[in-house]
Amino acid sequence: MKRRSFVMAAMASLVLFQPLRADEAPAESVNEPAVTRAELQGLLDGLNEQIQAHQADLDKLKRFKFSGYVQARMDVGEASSDSVKVSGSPATIAPANLSRFYIRRARLKLTYDASPLSQAVVYLDGGQDRTIRLLEGYITLLDPWTPLHDHQLTMGQFNVPFGYEIERSSSVRELPERSRAENVLFSGERDRGIKLENQWTPQFKTTTALLNGGGVNSADFPNTDPTRGKDFVGRARWSQGVWDLAGSYYFGRQVTALTGPDVWTEKRRVGVDAQFFFALPRVGGTTLRGELYQGQEANPDSAKALLTSPSTANPVRLLKSGANAAHLATDMLGWYVMGVQNLGERAQFVMRYDIYDPNTDLDHDQYKRWSFGVNAFYDGFTRATVSYDAITTESSIGAGRFRDPKDNLWTFQLQHKF
Numbered sequence: 001m002k003r004r005s006f007v008m009a010a011m012a013s014l015v016l017f018q019p020l021r022a023d024e025a026p027a028e029s030v031n032e033p034a035v036t037r038a039e040l041q042g043l044l045d046g047l048n049e050q051i052q053a054h055q056a057d058l059d060k061l062k063r064f065k066f067s068g069y070v071q072a073r074m075d076v077g078e079a080s081s082d083s084v085k086v087s088g089s090p091a092t093i094a095p096a097n098l099s100r101f102y103i104r105r106a107r108l109k110l111t112y113d114a115s116p117l118s119q120a121v122v123y124l125d126g127g128q129d130r131t132i133r134l135l136e137g138y139i140t141l142l143d144p145w146t147p148l149h150d151h152q153l154t155m156g157q158f159n160v161p162f163g164y165e166i167e168r169s170s171s172v173r174e175l176p177e178r179s180r181a182e183n184v185l186f187s188g189e190r191d192r193g194i195k196l197e198n199q200w201t202p203q204f205k206t207t208t209a210l211l212n213g214g215g216v217n218s219a220d221f222p223n224t225d226p227t228r229g230k231d232f233v234g235r236a237r238w239s240q241g242v243w244d245l246a247g248s249y250y251f252g253r254q255v256t257a258l259t260g261p262d263v264w265t266e267k268r269r270v271g272v273d274a275q276f277f278f279a280l281p282r283v284g285g286t287t288l289r290g291e292l293y294q295g296q297e298a299n300p301d302s303a304k305a306l307l308t309s310p311s312t313a314n315p316v317r318l319l320k321s322g323a324n325a326a327h328l329a330t331d332m333l334g335w336y337v338m339g340v341q342n343l344g345e346r347a348q349f350v351m352r353y354d355i356y357d358p359n360t361d362l363d364h365d366q367y368k369r370w371s372f373g374v375n376a377f378y379d380g381f382t383r384a385t386v387s388y389d390a391i392t393t394e395s396s397i398g399a400g401r402f403r404d405p406k407d408n409l410w411t412f413q414l415q416h417k418f
Contacts, residue, residue: 068108069171069417074101076410102128104413105170107135117142117149121156135216136190150199157192157216161207161235162248164273164291174340174348174375176387176411180356180367181293181334185269188217193230203240209233213252213267226255231267244275254298256328258307259316265329269295284342292335299330299358301365330359338371348375364402368392385413 077098084096106126113119123136138156142149159167165178166189177183195209213231214221231252238245248271256263273291280286306323310316319325336354343349352371359365373387389409394402 063113065111065113066108067111067418068106069415070106071104071170071176071413071415072101073104073176073414074412075099076412078406078408098409104128104176107171109136117144148199152197153194154197155194157190158195159189160186160191160211160215160233160250161195161197161209162186162233162250162269163235163271163293164244164246164275164289171415171417174338174350175352175371175373176385176413179291179334179336179352179354180369181332181336181354184356184358185293185297185332185334186215188215190216191231192216192225195233203238205237205239207233207235211252213254220257226257227253229253242277244273246273247271248273250295254329256298256303256307258318259310260318263319263325263328265298265326266296267298267329269293269297280341284344286342287340288338289340290335290337292333294333295331296329297332297358298328299332301358302328302330331361333357333360346377348377349373350375364394364396366394381417383415383417385411385415387411387413 075098079096080099081096104127107124109121109123111119111121119140119142121136121138121140122134124132125135126132134157136157136159138154138158140152140154143151161167163182165173165182166186182189191211191213193209193211195207197205197207199205210230210232212221212225213227214225216222220226229252231250233248233250235246235248248269250267250269250271252267254265254267256265271291271293274289276288278286306320306325306328308316308318308320334354334356336352338350338352338354340348340350350371350373352369354369354371356367357365369392370390371387373385376384378384387410389411391407391409392404393407395405397403
């Protein structure tokens with residue numbers, strides 16, 4: 001139908017607008033054209049309406065922005081075994097093998113800019129240990145009184161604004177995984193709440209937030225908040241060209257669910273992070289980075305020592321006789337230092353040392369790790385990574401003796417970002 005209308009319009013144009021020769025007869029003696037001027041005008045108006053409708057649909061589609069990345073990975077673990085362990089009631093099979101191929105992350109992010117002053121984001125995630133799930137979903141309101149929208153209000157599910165590692169995308173991180181302290185304290189890196197970001201000057205930025213507090217990976221409360229009070233997070237950052245310095249603070253309450261009265265403990269975290277950038281002649285850019293976490297936290301090891309474990313015969317969870325509920329929370333300390341060296345435009349070397357101590361009053365519970373990695377940039381979208389983690393932990397073998405189990409890990413990863 002559209003092709004026929006176009007042909008008719010073209011024929012009508014030729015008939016109506018071609019010049020008359022001198023010996024041609026007057027218009028009255030020539031056969032009437034197939035399409036009159038009025039009909040042609042109607043056809044052109046119809047085409048214009050269709051073009052405007054298509055343009056409106058195209059403008060809506062242009063407001064959608066898709067991005068994401070896929071990380072295909074192979075691990076070779078020092079503790080790998082071809083056996084499995086059967087445990088629990090009912091019995092479950094726990095694979096011991098760590099030498100495997102898998103998808104570590106497969107993420108798709110959809111951003112919709114409905115207007116100059118608001119934005120909606122939906123971020124989906126799939127990977128080794130989960131079905132497809134909502135990773136982030138939030139709405140951001142941008143201020144109308146500054147040219148660059150320096151003040152933003154966000155509500156929904158988003159990264160916890162604490163420290164440097166958390167808000168840095170896994171697609172640009174130099175090593176496959178974050179530090180141990182960050183993994184333990186902020187499992188999943190995200191929570192639900194509301195946050196306010198303020199860029200006061202080009203150098204100085206602050207972020208404050210109120211959160212549920214459990215985080216998206218909470219074993220007991222992943223989707224709900226058992227407390228009326230909310231956790232508070234604050235962060236201030238100063239960027240001065242070649243160096244950055246920031247401080248973070250987190251305060252809230254944590255509930256340990258028991259069969260009897262619940263136990264409440266404080267959750268307090270203080271963080272400091274810094275970065276320094278420079279370039280080595282004929283080699284490339286260099287980054288030195290460090291971060292420290294300190295505070296008080298409910299300790300899973302303390303829970304195992306102080307609480308009874310539910311079982312089929314005794315399906316209750318209580319404080320053991322004589323146990324002090326306040327001892328469920330312990331003073332913790334974690335930090336890392338790392339260096340990143342670019343080798344031209346196609347390669348990069350990285351080294352990191354990180355420590356996490358869940359109870360500074362207890363010995364033999366620290367986690368220490370040396371990490372080394374090389375990144376090769378195949379093109380502007382694809383990166384290959386080879387890394388090695390040398391992990392030191394202490395496991396009791398009785399009689400006051402401890403040993404470091406074999407748990408070092410090689411990782412080979414191929415990432416494509418779009």
